[in-house]
Amino acid sequence: MSIPPPPGPHQPDPAQGPTPAPDPYGPPPYGQQTHGQQAHGQHPYGQHPYGQPTYGQQPHGQPFGPPYQTWGQGYSPYARPSPVNGLAVASLVLGVLCCFPAVGLVLGVIALAQIKKKGQSGKGLAIAGSILSSLGLALWVTALATGGLSEAWDGFKKGATQGTAFSVVKGQCFDAPGESLEGLTYDVDEVPCAGEHDGEVFGEFTMTGGSAFPGNSAVSDVADEKCYPLQHAYAMDTWALPQNVDVYYFGPTRQSWRLGDREVTCIFGNTDDNATLTGSLRADETTLDTYQVSFLKSLDALDTVLREEPEDYPEDDLAGYRDWSRDVQDSLGEQIKVLRAHSWPAKADKPVAALVKDMEGARDEWAKAVAAAEDDDVDAFYTHYDKGYDYVDGPSTVTARKALGLATKRPTYDEDRGDGSGDSGGGELNV
Template sequence: MAIPPPPGPQQPGGPYPQDLARGPHGSPGSAPPYQPWGQGYSPYNRPAPVNGLAIAALVLGFLCFLPGVGLVLGLIALAQIRRRGERGEVFAVGGIVLSLIGLALFLAALSSGSAHHAWEGIKSGAHDDGAVFTVRKGECFNAPGGSLEGEAYNIDKVPCSGAHQAEVFADFTLPQGRFPGEEAVTRAAGDRCYALRATYAMDAWAVPADVDVYYFTPTRGSWRLGDRRVTCLFGNTDKKGTLTGTLRSDSTTLTGDQLAYLRGDAALYEALDAVPDDVYAQDDLPRYRAWALRVSTALDDQSRRLRGHSWPQGLRGPVAGQAEALDRARDEWNGAATAADADSFYDHCARGGALLEGRAAVTAREALGLATTPPAPEKGEGQGSADASGGGRQV
């Protein structure tokens, strides 16, 4: 029977190779049934390698990046080190400790909301040939450089009570899909923003004449980042001008009686804004007649709204006076809808328009606590050339 050597490195005087090739009685035979033990039989006696996962765990722990991953790698590294006899236990333990600290900080940030704000900041700062930032309805801001035109990469939010360049009155999302082109995006933004302005600033009389509609739109670059959002703004038509105070007049700022009055006004101004702006009445009288009939219908609806609302004692007289003025204005617009020629059409429109924003309207508005200065007529208004939609600009 072959006797295995004692544990430990082979001592001098041990069997030589030729002896290992003989049997127990010195005759040629197979090698003894044992394998070399430990590193004492290694030709160069090299040190054990450092575990790679331990190094990775330490690096992730230092960077505080993906602390959960660093923790898992550290635990796996410890297990491998003990099983394989490798080095790097200090690295693995260091990575575990640092990852635990990072994980604790991350959980604390989540509970306090800091992580959410940080992510919003990252999204707000991302841009590629365009801007992706967050500004919400009712917020006011200044644009670096002092202009609302061109591309915007960041903004400076300020209180609406002080001077500011713009006030956000609406936002919406464009459909998913391929970028439709700058012209299509601008057209969609303009149409929708002008339609939404009256939902935020219901009192058209309270909007200064030098205020117009602007909008932030996605660019080709920001579209690739997932940006589909259009932001509608009020801004000053003078590049050096500013706004002061909010223009908001909706259900969040108005009383029930003010809302009842202005809802009738909204339908009327929507009809007035539908005036044909590409031709004159003498060139297409039928279209202008149809428009006048629409205004007349809106006036009849507004008059019925005013009479159907239950007004407090102090408001009944002023509101009743405005309802009577609207009835007279409706008759004039009916005359315009049946006018035989353009001159007659303009005469009826002029008399009807004066009744819409006359003394009765000012008296009723004063009693309600609303703006009492009628909007300034736009250039060309009443002559069939007014652009009722204003002059929005793309940002």
């Protein structure tokens, strides 16, 4: 029987069982070398020149293992976090704002590719940005298809404009934030017309023009031309307008014109900055009966011609007054036919008939004024001119108005006849 050899330094004793795993932080087994120590003595660089032990060796020559597990080359135990992809952040921001959804979606896709390739972080940001941008893009497409984007843009432009009436429209009343309706107005508050208010909208129209602002004077001229006809359509009974009521308007400014603002809003306001209006001034087909409307339309047609009187004096433009007098004569003839052909309530038959008779007399005077102008007789023209105007707002007009339930207080006019009969004498329009 053979006797097994005694266990060597590399062979465990079978009787003692398996050899336990060496402790990486304990002393090495007998016969093994430590890191930093050669087989036959200390490493030549193991001792510091000044007598201090080197890392990996205790004093008195007792070696020990490393205090923690080492890391591979180029990697530190205090590793920095991977950078966040900038495109992912941009995609998320654009997706939240929904201002450029297509750009946000493209940036999100590019960010995902870069994150995968470079090992960057921000994948969740890129995915969220892509999803939000996709939803935003879908909303934009829907808005374009349904016209909602155009309405939203129009609303934005209207809200950004300066000097417009904003939400108030024809028939509505409002209070202005300032002490006057003149100057710039950035916002107004709608209020019931039954109570006190600063202004009442009686009409609106849209100007035409290119991108260049025409100037405040041009806007004022257009408003002056178009607001007054709208006034007479809204307040047909001009005698019912208070004497302290004037015509104003809200129009585009240089800044709002660049945004596409072309709207002019015509309004009634009090000439006294410290006073207000009370009650609606509306007197049109929505508030008057058919007799009142027919009567007022007839008188307004004649007043329209009277308002076209030449600006110069007859002695300076007798030919112009001759042509205008002929227009007045023709208009009187037409309105006489209209009033005669119309049926009136029993209480208004005789008053209207008396008015028609005065209108016939006035027509004869205007015919004589035409003849005097043709003869270059200025004095004779003035005589028939004054007699032709006598019937206007005369006693027969007041009686007919009273019979039809219209205002009977005669309005006052400027001395210049050119301001027009039947006009409320409104002042200058202002922005």
